[in-house]
Amino acid sequence: MKVKLFSTILLVASLALSGCKNEVKTTIETASENSESKKPNIVYILTDQWRGSALGYAGNPDVKTPNLDAFAKESVNFKNAVSVTPVCTPHRAALLTGRFPTTTGMFLNDLYMPAEELTMAEIYKEAGYNTAYWGKWHLDGHGRSTFIPKERRQGFEFWRALECSHNYTKMPYYDNDDSELKYWEEYSPFAIAKDANKYLEIHAKDKTPFLAFISIATPHYPHNSAPKKYKDMYPPEELILNPNVTKDQEERSRKELQGYYAHITATDEAIGRILNKIKELELTKNTIIVFSSDHGEMMGAHGVKAFTKQLAWDESIRVPFLISYPSIGEHKGKTVNAPLTTPDILPSLLSLSNIEIPETIEGENLAKLIKNPNSEADRAALVMNVAPFGANYNDPPYRGIRTKQYTYAITPDGPCMLYDNVKDPYQQNNLLGKPEYAKLQQDLDTKLHAKLKIIGDQIRPRDYYLKKWNYKLSMDRKAIDWWSFNKGKGVVQSPKPIIN
Numbered sequence: 001m002k003v004k005l006f007s008t009i010l011l012v013a014s015l016a017l018s019g020c021k022n023e024v025k026t027t028i029e030t031a032s033e034n035s036e037s038k039k040p041n042i043v044y045i046l047t048d049q050w051r052g053s054a055l056g057y058a059g060n061p062d063v064k065t066p067n068l069d070a071f072a073k074e075s076v077n078f079k080n081a082v083s084v085t086p087v088c089t090p091h092r093a094a095l096l097t098g099r100f101p102t103t104t105g106m107f108l109n110d111l112y113m114p115a116e117e118l119t120m121a122e123i124y125k126e127a128g129y130n131t132a133y134w135g136k137w138h139l140d141g142h143g144r145s146t147f148i149p150k151e152r153r154q155g156f157e158f159w160r161a162l163e164c165s166h167n168y169t170k171m172p173y174y175d176n177d178d179s180e181l182k183y184w185e186e187y188s189p190f191a192i193a194k195d196a197n198k199y200l201e202i203h204a205k206d207k208t209p210f211l212a213f214i215s216i217a218t219p220h221y222p223h224n225s226a227p228k229k230y231k232d233m234y235p236p237e238e239l240i241l242n243p244n245v246t247k248d249q250e251e252r253s254r255k256e257l258q259g260y261y262a263h264i265t266a267t268d269e270a271i272g273r274i275l276n277k278i279k280e281l282e283l284t285k286n287t288i289i290v291f292s293s294d295h296g297e298m299m300g301a302h303g304v305k306a307f308t309k310q311l312a313w314d315e316s317i318r319v320p321f322l323i324s325y326p327s328i329g330e331h332k333g334k335t336v337n338a339p340l341t342t343p344d345i346l347p348s349l350l351s352l353s354n355i356e357i358p359e360t361i362e363g364e365n366l367a368k369l370i371k372n373p374n375s376e377a378d379r380a381a382l383v384m385n386v387a388p389f390g391a392n393y394n395d396p397p398y399r400g401i402r403t404k405q406y407t408y409a410i411t412p413d414g415p416c417m418l419y420d421n422v423k424d425p426y427q428q429n430n431l432l433g434k435p436e437y438a439k440l441q442q443d444l445d446t447k448l449h450a451k452l453k454i455i456g457d458q459i460r461p462r463d464y465y466l467k468k469w470n471y472k473l474s475m476d477r478k479a480i481d482w483w484s485f486n487k488g489k490g491v492v493q494s495p496k497p498i499i500n
Helices: 002-037 066-072 088-097 120-126 188-203 247-280 342-352 367-371 435-454 462-468 483-487
Strands: 041-048 076-078 130-136 158-162 172-175 210-219 287-293 321-324 381-385 398-402 406-411 414-420
Touching: 041 088, 041 247, 066 247, 066 287, 066 321, 088 120, 088 342, 120 130, 120 210, 120 342, 130 188, 158 188, 188 210, 188 247, 210 247, 247 287, 287 342, 342 367, 381 435, 398 435, 406 435, 414 435
Parallel strands: 041 210, 041 287, 130 158, 130 210
Antiparallel strands: 076 321, 158 172, 287 321, 381 398, 398 406, 406 414
């Protein structure tokens, strides 16, 4: 009897233990599945006015960018990435919405992007992400130093940012919901990188993924504020100028390049600290990392003075774009020659994150090309300047396309440029009107107009678009009047009426 009872007890205990083991096994498997199915974190590093050629990995013989050179070996390099409109606000609006400037009306600096626009942070937040933003914003249109309340942050929750400042040695910012202006305590790229790293440390083990958008305002001018240590690396007389820099621009270009490259090397160091922190926290295996810029810088090319952008030459439109993603594997260090334009970025990131792409997005999903980089692939990427403003006010509006080999652009008066960027990398030989290129020109023109048709656009004079969106430029500076906000007299201009 006792033997039978003992046997029964043993059987029950055995079954209980077996069930316990199965439960533990199931829990472990579920945890593993959750870990694998957790959507990837996003770290997007956006710089300002960093042209695509100003990096060591891009072949620049002068500039020192050791951290980004190393990152290029771990990521996919879109060699011909372009800014859809090479100036701050239009690029940032297109990046966050995946829509073209002619659709959103965000084609001038210092406009307010309306809350009705569906943005990157809102989409990721809806998908369960924590969202965070540092640095330059330039999408609020309420003046450049005005406090931006949470409802105007387009879905970003954590917030250490300012509308716009290029005072790198005393950079102001607002800390989340505190309306008192604060200042970073050191050179702003270093300070922002340090603060972003603290955020990464806090959220590294979260079950919830994060979107961390790190907007660093360098190497945008002023260039003389770069730390001396880095300026000393670049004696102006030793710098190599591109052959398309005209004689009258050489002296100014050398002077500005010294500070420009100094900002670049210092910013490379700051970015290196972020990349190293990501590795240290073992986030690489489940994080998409992007390094890019909002536009380039002419720096004396084609006789155009330093600081100028907005134009359709490569110095202005071509930007760096490196992307690393989980399980990149054998594709590390691969180069894609097919161009990418700004509205393509958001849908591509969403696809890589396994998030449904909203129908409102106009950019093309390039996730397949990112996952299977093919240097032979080609496509036409759309660029434009709807209404040149400020220093570019006298330049004509344009629409253009960049393929892996050619740049073609038109103004309201007709075609204005056709370059073979492979044979003529400094774009010194305009092929327009040459009989042997007539068919090529016609093919590119057809592709350009097909792109414009998709987004319901056709090139018209500046005044048409200013009237359509009810914008008024201040003729003092031929731009949206942001400076009057400092006197309490600013008027918000936005693609849709807003109530202040």
